[in-house]
Amino acid sequence: MKIKLTAFAVALPLALTTLTGCDMTENESDDVTSAGTSTSSDAADAVEGISSGIYDLIGVKGKASDSRSGVEECEGKDRDTYFKIFHPWSFYPASASDLDDAMRNLRERLPEHGWKIVQYGPDTSKNRNIVLIADNDERKAGVHIAQMAKNDPPKLSVDVVSGCYKVPDGQKVEHF
Structure with a gap:
């Protein structure tokens, strides 16, 4: 997978801040919803499954970048007990003209x-990328999608992030 570090560095904190603070709030804190109890590995598999479902909804031919998920701390919580999973990836349509269809789908x-x-709408960047941010309360996840039509090649930049998990009693967060 090839991710431009600057784009990743800008998009990920935005996604993590924005996505987990929307309508998903439950009991854990005022900012991040509880996603339940899980090991880091199992939670990462679940988030990658969510990404796969989003990929299926794109509905146009293309290729997704090869990426793995990672572990992020839950702000204000013990880093050995609580964690979030993030999964950044990109979608490159087979034809640049399919990018609008992918975002519409x-x-x-x-x-x-x-x-x-x-x-939903243009961001404040020079390129005025179309951004879609959505939450799934049932899956305890959020997604930040940016349509980057002026990139070479054009792509959708997708960042999926979970709510805040707690590891099972007696275990510690595996950071990766």
């Missing part, structure tokens, strides 16, 4: 699969 199909779109 996501905007239409995500709500049909339990996602609530909380933001």
